[in-house]
Amino acid sequence: MARTGRRPGQTQTREGILAAARNQFAERGYGGATIRGIAAEAGVNPALVHHFFGSKDQVFVAALNLPVNPAVIVDSILAGPRERIGERIVRLFLGLWQQPETRAPFLALLRSVANSPEVAQQLRTFMETAVLAKVAAALDLPTLRLTAAVSQMMGLAMVRYVLAAEPMASASDDEVAELIAPVIQQYFDA
Amino acid sequence: MARTGRRPGQTQTREGILAAARNQFAERGYGGATIRGIAAEAGVNPALVHHFFGSKDQVFVAALNLPVNPAVIVDSILAGPRERIGERIVRLFLGLWQQPETRAPFLALLRSVANSPEVAQQLRTFMETAVLAKVAAALDLPTLRLTAAVSQMMGLAMVRYVLAAEPMASASDDEVAELIAPVIQQYFDA
Numbered sequence: 001m002a003r004t005g006r007r008p009g010q011t012q013t014r015e016g017i018l019a020a021a022r023n024q025f026a027e028r029g030y031g032g033a034t035i036r037g038i039a040a041e042a043g044v045n046p047a048l049v050h051h052f053f054g055s056k057d058q059v060f061v062a063a064l065n066l067p068v069n070p071a072v073i074v075d076s077i078l079a080g081p082r083e084r085i086g087e088r089i090v091r092l093f094l095g096l097w098q099q100p101e102t103r104a105p106f107l108a109l110l111r112s113v114a115n116s117p118e119v120a121q122q123l124r125t126f127m128e129t130a131v132l133a134k135v136a137a138a139l140d141l142p143t144l145r146l147t148a149a150v151s152q153m154m155g156l157a158m159v160r161y162v163l164a165a166e167p168m169a170s171a172s173d174d175e176v177a178e179l180i181a182p183v184i185q186q187y188f189d190a
Numbered sequence: 191m192a193r194t195g196r197r198p199g200q201t202q203t204r205e206g207i208l209a210a211a212r213n214q215f216a217e218r219g220y221g222g223a224t225i226r227g228i229a230a231e232a233g234v235n236p237a238l239v240h241h242f243f244g245s246k247d248q249v250f251v252a253a254l255n256l257p258v259n260p261a262v263i264v265d266s267i268l269a270g271p272r273e274r275i276g277e278r279i280v281r282l283f284l285g286l287w288q289q290p291e292t293r294a295p296f297l298a299l300l301r302s303v304a305n306s307p308e309v310a311q312q313l314r315t316f317m318e319t320a321v322l323a324k325v326a327a328a329l330d331l332p333t334l335r336l337t338a339a340v341s342q343m344m345g346l347a348m349v350r351y352v353l354a355a356e357p358m359a360s361a362s363d364d365e366v367a368e369l370i371a372p373v374i375q376q377y378f379d380a
Contacts, residue, residue, distance in 0.1 A: 114304035114352060124355050132355070147349055147358035148369050154353075155345020159337055162304060163344075165314050165322070168337035179338050183373050 014052055017042045021063040026118045029125030030060060057130050064122060066109065067102035070131050078138050086185025087177065093153055094173045097161055110154075110162060141190050149187040156180060204242055207232045211253040216308045219315030220250060247320050254312065256299065257292035260321050268328050276375025277367065283343055284363045287351055300344075300352060331380050339377040346370060 020042035024033040035056055039046040053059045061069045073092065080088055096102045112119040127150070136143045160168045160176070168176070210232035214223040225246055229236040243249045251259045263282065270278055286292045302309040317340070326333045350358045350366070358366070 111304045113348075114301045120353050124353050127353075127355055144357045144361055144365065144369065147355050148346075148373075150355070151345035151349040151358065152342050152373070153345065154348045155341035155343065156338075158303075158344045158348065159341040163310050163314050163317075165317055165337050165340070167334045168341065171334055175334065179334065179377075183338075183342070183376065186373065186376075187369075 013042075013044060013048070017044060017049055017052060017059075018063050021059050022122070025060060025063060025122040025125070029129075030056075030122065031125055031129040035059065057126075060122075060126055060130075064109065064119070064126075065105055067105040068096060070127070071134075074131055074135055078135070082139065082188065083185075085188050086181040086183070089149070089153065089184050090177045090181045091173070093156070094176060097157065098173070103161070106157065107161065110157060139188065141188060145187045145190060149184050152180065152183055152187070203232075203234060203238070207234060207239055207242060207249075208253050211249050212312070215250060215253060215312040215315070219319075220246075220312065221315055221319040225249065247316075250312075250316055250320075254299065254302075254309070254316075255295055257295040258286060260317070261324075264321055264325055268325065272329065272378065273375075275378050276371040276373070279339070279343065279374050280367045280371045281363070283346070284366060287347065288363070293351070296347065297351065300347060329378065331378065335377045335380060339374050342370065342373055342377070 017038065021033070021038045024038045024041060027033075028037070033056070035049050036046050038059065039049045042049075049059065053062055057069065057071045060066075077085065077088055077092065097106065109119075109123070113123055114120075132143050132146050132150075135141070136146055156168075156176070159165050160171075163169075207228065211223070211228045214228045214231060217223075218227070223246070225239050226236050228249065229239045232239075239249065243252055247259060247261045250256075267275065267278055267282065287296065299309075299313070303313055304310075322333050322336050322340075325331070326336055346358075346366070349355050350361075353359075
């Protein structure tokens with residue numbers, strides 16, 4: 001997305017919008033923040049925010065430097081048979097962590113969540129509003145079960161990639177999927 | 191354990207031993223570090239390390255400021271019927287996180303693990319040597335399944351207490367146990 005020909009003034013405006021977005025998400029949560037409020041704090045026209053980023057979830061992804069848009073991941077998880085959703089989630093997740101260009105920002109995000117209550121609160125309200133509510137509604141699933149599945153995936157990241165405890169750190173993707181996918185599936189089989 | 195009558199010199203010696211221990215655990219891993227090596231680096235007699243802390247796992251617990259000794263937890267988890275081990279683990283874990291005096295150091299530890307490769311390496315080698323190998327041998331269980339159970343518990347801590355995502359953050363211990371205990375049990379039913 002980064003255009004090499006971007007003028008300095010544009011970069012500054014973009015950074016100003018992102019800083020305002022981080023403030024607004026931290027203060028109001030993801031659900032409470034608006035493109036209009038972000039634009040007002042940045043001193044720009046709301047149309048400019050749309051022009052740079054698109055929708056609110058895309059502003060969020062840019063503000064927190066997420067390597068992927070969770071909304072897009074959710075779509076690809078929901079597109080497929082429900083009886084194999086555990087397998088799909090684990091395979092997608094392992095694939096993303098395998099690539100250095102997504103792994104590094106994921107690690108940075110885990111660290112920020114652990115360190116900063118503000119980042120934790122931004123990610124939490126985004127997840128609750130833009131991810132969990134959407135998936136729960138699409139699958140008619142209690143949100144508590146969904147957060148349990150999220151907890152298993154987040155813990156897998158901690159043990160396999162952050163703590164790097166053996167033999168989990170060196171296990172193949174197939175071994176991990178064989179072990180974890182049935183558990184995720186179980187959370188989705190209400 | 192802290193005695194109010196401890197003399198300043200003793201406190202200094204104790205802190206010196208803990209600093210040396212953190213170095214040794216970071217450099218050699220938990221398995222490679224020895225009481226003798228720690229004593230040598232601190233410039234004291236090994237008997238003094240034993241006097242202050244007891245065994246190597248107790249030095250580790252003090253050095254990383256763990257709120258509980260995992261070795262003691264492991265014993266209490268192993269003491270009981272295997273077909274209810276999932277329930278035991280989840281209940282014990284929720285009980286520990288419920289108490290402010292254990293919750294705060296647990297949170298601090300999660301943060302340190304996420305932030306510092308040295309702390310992650312110390313905790314990893316301790317877990318591998320003093321916890322996972324012990325439990326795997328006692329239960330004749332593949333260690334990979336054990337790390338999967340650890341990952342679920344660690345992720346539960348992240349989502350329920352660090353991220354505090356709803357409805358997991360406000361769910362009762364009973365609701366959480368009902369959901370998570372069968373999964374932990376499944377990992378133990380090889």
